[in-house]
Amino acid sequence: MATVPTGFSRTVPLSLFAGALLLLGLVLAALVFASMTRENSSEALDAAQLNNRTVLLLSLLQDAETSQRGYVLTGNQIYLRDFQRAAALANLQFVSLQHDLGDVAIGTETIRRLGMLVARKLDAMKLTADLEAAKEHNKALSVVTAGDGERLMLEIRQIITRIDAITNNVGFQRSRDLTDATWMLIATIAIGAVLLVLLVGGAMRLVMGHSIQIEGARTALAEHNDTLEARIRQRTQYLERANRELQSYSxxxxxxxxxxxxxxxxxxxxxxxxxxxxxxxxxxxxxxxxxxxxxxxxxxxxxxxxxxxxxxxxxxxxxxxxxxxxxxxxxxGSRQFHPQSVDLKGLFAEIVATSKHGADETNATIEIAQDLPVVESDRLALQQVFGNLVENALKYSAPGRPPIIKVKGKIVGEEAIIEVADNGRGIAEQDLERVFELFRRSGQQDRPGDGVGLSHVRALVRRLGGDVTVRSTLGTGTTFTVTFAAKLRQEGREENDNGPAGHHHHGRG
Known part of the structure; x- marks a missing residue:
């Protein structure tokens, strides 16, 4: 007779625990690299701003010099006011720069020298302006043409050029560090994704192996008719124990x-x-x-x-x-369903009423076909399934486009087929099946969610005797097609309640 691995009840919880630890590790690593990225970005921006402020100091000195010479040559008071304003701003600009220059490794002697040159340049220009104001035009003109001012400006330009080179180098280094931190963040996420896939794959393999063992046990029971009742009791006891173990996972x-x-x-x-x-x-x-x-x-x-x-x-x-x-x-997977007559038109009317706040916020239009069928199924499960789909359609609407949600359905044979279509942002082709995977979400992550909703939808629909599929065009809209038994049978419900259906279907968009 086939045997069942006793380590199953220990391995799957350990796998879940390892997955949770891995998720926590990924979150912490992502936070560390994100912090590094923010710090490097801030330092690169500060270096660029410091560079601009240093260049502005030079520009103010040049403006002051131009206005001073204009005043000496023309005696026009407009030039004098422009000179005084530019000189005052240049002095304030240097005062505001002194501390910040030291933060980017500009030497104290260089900062002191620059301050002295700026002060001397401003004093020389003020002297010529005062001489011109005192009607001593020739003396003022001789000071301007003496050449001392040009030498001061030349040295100021040289110092500012060195500062520009240093700040540019700091910005370059921080940009490289930012790039490295970004790549480390991407690598961490990629490695984590691979490890999670391997972990989920291993857990699914264990579940599948467990299911195969159970099937083998059932076959062995059928082949041993002499001890059928005893073997059935033995297997029944094991199945009950296994079912209790599955429940204990929660x-x-x-x-x-x-x-x-x-x-x-x-x-x-x-x-x-x-x-x-x-x-x-x-x-x-x-x-x-x-x-x-x-x-x-x-x-x-x-x-x-x-x-x-x-x-x-x-x-x-x-x-x-x-x-x-x-x-x-x-x-x-362990919830018992209670089949009852459900008017899908009335069910969707309740869902629309519940979603009214979200619909009003987005100016949404929800169109429900008048010929939706009446089915015999579990009302709460259907409410959860279609409520989730309508909520997703409202949540993932296209920016700048009011949502339009259309619901239609029919019964074909023994199956009810319901379509929920929207004009939202859509899903990329490579993500159409991934949206049903546990903790997987597609597209831009600008809406709150855990990546579980669509996984839960698929698990419920499959327990209702059907499945859910999706087709979509990116940027145009999405249509979910839900197929389920139009009349849920009592025997099917019981069989599903004893099985592991709730444990081997996962996904979420």
């Missing part, structure tokens, strides 16, 4: 995976409390009395720690949502 996910998250959340709250205490302590210290160490401590408490705590909160919340969705999907 509790494993709920307890073993949630417990660490609860601990993380608790310790995070303690960390926040400690940070507030430290922050309150810092406020008792006069600002600036502790020097650089105090500044770093204040920055850590007021910026770095809250930012890190924000990342932790968002990551744990995301993990908790994923665990909840896994739990819901696992329980879907």
């Amino acid at each position: 509790y494993i996910v709920s307890h073993d995976l949630r417990a660490p998250l609860v601990n993380i959340m608790g310790f995070t709250s303690e960390f926040e409390r400690a940070a507030e205490v430290f922050k309150a302590f810092l406020h008792t210290i006069p600002q600036g009395s502790g020097g650089e160490m105090e500044r770093a401590a204040r920055e850590a408490v007021e910026v770095d720690i809250p930012e890190a705590l924000g990342f932790i909160h968002s990551s744990t919340k995301r993990m908790d949502e994923l665990i909840t969705e896994i739990l819901k999907l696992a329980r879907a």
Whole structure:
């Protein structure tokens, strides 16, 4: 007689736990590389802005010089006002640059020399303006033509040219670091995706192997008629035990995976409390009395720690949502269906009423065919299936285009066929089947979601004796076709309730 692997009940939970740890690791690695990317981008932008501000200083000095010479040559007060304004702005611009220049490795002596040259240049220009104002035109003109001003401007240009080269080099280095961090982020995501695929593939192989073993056991039972009743009882006991084990997976996910998250959340709250205490302590210290160490401590408490705590909160919340969705999907396979007469037209009217807020926000139009059939099926399951599809159509509408959702259906033979079509953003051809995979989403990720909804839809529809397919044109719209038994049979329901249907179909768009 065929035997069943006893390690199955241990291997699959371990695989799920490993997958959860891998997801958490990917999130943390992505956060690290994203932080590096932001830091390098900020430094590159600061270097570019510093370069522009240095060039602006030179431009203001040139404007002041031009206005000063215009005033000396013409005596026109307009030139004098332009000179005074440009000179004042040039002085302020250098004062604002002094500290920032030191941050990009500009030497103290160079900064001091530039400040002295700017001051001398401004003083020389002010002298000529004062002489001209005192009606001593010849003296003013002699100062302008003496050549000292040109030599000062030449040296100022040389220093600013060196500063320009240094800031450009800093910007180039930060850009290279930004590129490297971006590639590391992409590589992390790619490696994680491959590992997840391998993990899911291994879990599915275990499930398939388990199903094959069960089928072999059933065949062996049929071949041993002499001990049929005893073997049936033996297999029945095993199947009941296996079914209980499958049900226990949901509790494993709920307890073993949630417990660490609860601990993380608790310790995070303690960390926040400690940070507030430290922050309150810092406020008792006069600002600036502790020097650089105090500044770093204040920055850590007021910026770095809250930012890190924000990342932790968002990551744990995301993990908790994923665990909840896994739990819901696992329980879907064991839920008992209750067939009843369902008027699909009335069902969709209820769904539209429930979705009214989202439809009004997007100015959506939902058209329901008047000839939708009446079926005998599980009302709650159908409500979940079609409610999810209508919600997706509203959520993934095309920007700038009011959503139009059309619902039509018919009965062909023993099957009901319902189509939900929209004019939304559409799905790329290579993603048409992937949208049904667990935790997989297609297209631009600008809407909230866990990548579980369509997986749940397909699991429910298959338990209703059918399947769901999709066709789409990117940028034009999407049509989901749901096929299910028009009359859900009692025996089919029972068989599905005892089987692993809820565990081997996954996906989500």
